[in-house]
Amino acid sequence: MSVATELDLFTFLDKNPDASLESIIECLDIPEQSTRLLLSGCCASKLICRDHETMGYRNTKVASVALVKGRKNMIPLVQFTHQVKEKSGFHLLESLRKVDNDGTNSVEKSKDESIYSNPKVDKQLADAVGAYSSLTWHSANLSEFSGIKHLLDVGGGRGITAVYLCSKFPDLKITVLELPRVCEMARHYIAENNLAARIKYIEIDLEDTWPKDFDGVLMSHFVTIFPKKKAETLYKKAYETLIPSGKLFVWTVLFNEYETGGMEAVKLALYHLNINGHGAFCSGSEHQKFMLNAGFEKVNIFEGKFDHSMIVAFK
Numbered sequence: 187m188s189v190a191t192e193l194d195l196f197t198f199l200d201k202n203p204d205a206s207l208e209s210i211i212e213c214l215d216i217p218e219q220s221t222r223l224l225l226s227g228c229c230a231s232k233l234i235c236r237d238h239e240t241m242g243y244r245n246t247k248v249a250s251v252a253l254v255k256g257r258k259n260m261i262p263l264v265q266f267t268h269q270v271k272e273k274s275g276f277h278l279l280e281s282l283r284k285v286d287n288d289g290t291n292s293v294e295k296s297k298d299e300s301i302y303s304n305p306k307v308d309k310q311l312a313d314a315v316g317a318y319s320s321l322t323w324h325s326a327n328l329s330e331f332s333g334i335k336h337l338l339d340v341g342g343g344r345g346i347t348a349v350y351l352c353s354k355f356p357d358l359k360i361t362v363l364e365l366p367r368v369c370e371m372a373r374h375y376i377a378e379n380n381l382a383a384r385i386k387y388i389e390i391d392l393e394d395t396w397p398k399d400f401d402g403v404l405m406s407h408f409v410t411i412f413p414k415k416k417a418e419t420l421y422k423k424a425y426e427t428l429i430p431s432g433k434l435f436v437w438t439v440l441f442n443e444y445e446t447g448g449m450e451a452v453k454l455a456l457y458h459l460n461i462n463g464h465g466a467f468c469s470g471s472e473h474q475k476f477m478l479n480a481g482f483e484k485v486n487i488f489e490g491k492f493d494h495s496m497i498v499a500f501k
């Protein structure tokens with residue numbers, strides 16, 4: 187799938203439905219045998235199909251919705267999964283052997299080993315997480331957001347979530363805390379969506395002091411990138427940032443209470459372990475415990491799709 191997106195097969199078929207084998211060979215510019223192999227693979231994976239009478243190829247619905255350039259698509263996520271995530275799996279046994287009981291890898295990865303030291307991967311990562319967020323947020327329960335006036339989005343990435351929430355709540359203002367290099371990418375996206383007046387970025391490392399007096403704090407796909415022991419510290423910081431009766435929203439994958447799933451949480455946990463050497467992957471009740479320890483009065487959990495949940499903590 188990733189190679190076919192790199193060769194832009196799906197955009198070609200979108201423009202040329204029922205395309206012949208010869209026209210595809212010409213477009214992809216790889217040998218005939220390789221083209222036929224790639225097309226067979228895409229047919230077997232149900233990304234494209236072949237009409238048995240005309241022998242032409244066309245996209246199936248999934249490819250047409252997610253893999254065509256020039257409109258909203260999941261291509262950055264597909265390519266990141268192939269080029270970075272899958273490769274990281276080669277070190278799984280080594281990573282598992284080094285994990286401490288608090289979920290932290292006992293041997294820190296050197297700077298050169300880390301994907302975060304590679305500027306190409308940095309952009310790729312921001313684009314991939316953005317695509318992933320736009321996919322998952324559609325199943326998020328937003329009922330507790332209504333009435334929120336000023337939201338602090340901690341580690342808000344390229345702004346995909348902030349733009350989505352602004353489209354749902356016309357009076358909402360959002361301040362995003364992000365690392366400087368991500369703010370740079372985000373500002374273009376916010377300007378393209380004409381939301382510069384409602385979404386502000388502050389360049390910050392989360393260890394710095396956070397601004398105060400928000401009625402909502404959001405952490406989307408955020409606590410999972412840190413060691414588990416950091417979650418409670420982050421929730422305490424959110425508590426101090428909120429006005430009385432403010433709410434903390436955590437959008438994240440959850441393990442079930444028996445630690446027998448969900449699949450998305452397990453996959454992400456293993457990937458983070460390989461890449462970062464840690465990851466705060468918890469069940470709902472573990473998050474609840476950290477939030478109550480941080481001072482919150484009550485915690486509600488709303489299940490979404492793809493093993494995601496919206497956890498809402500009330501101050």
Ligand SMILES: C[S@@+](CC[C@H](N)C(=O)[O-])C[C@H]1O[C@@H](n2cnc3c(N)ncnc32)[C@H](O)[C@@H]1O
Nearest residue numbers: 315319341342343364365368390391392406407
């Ligand atoms: C997995 S992404 C989630 C992005 C976004 N919240 C979303 O759901 O699409 C985690 C984000 O945390 C940011 N981040 C990581 N370490 C940080 C730090 N020390 N201070 C501020 N942001 C940080 C990264 O730049 C990245 O954009």
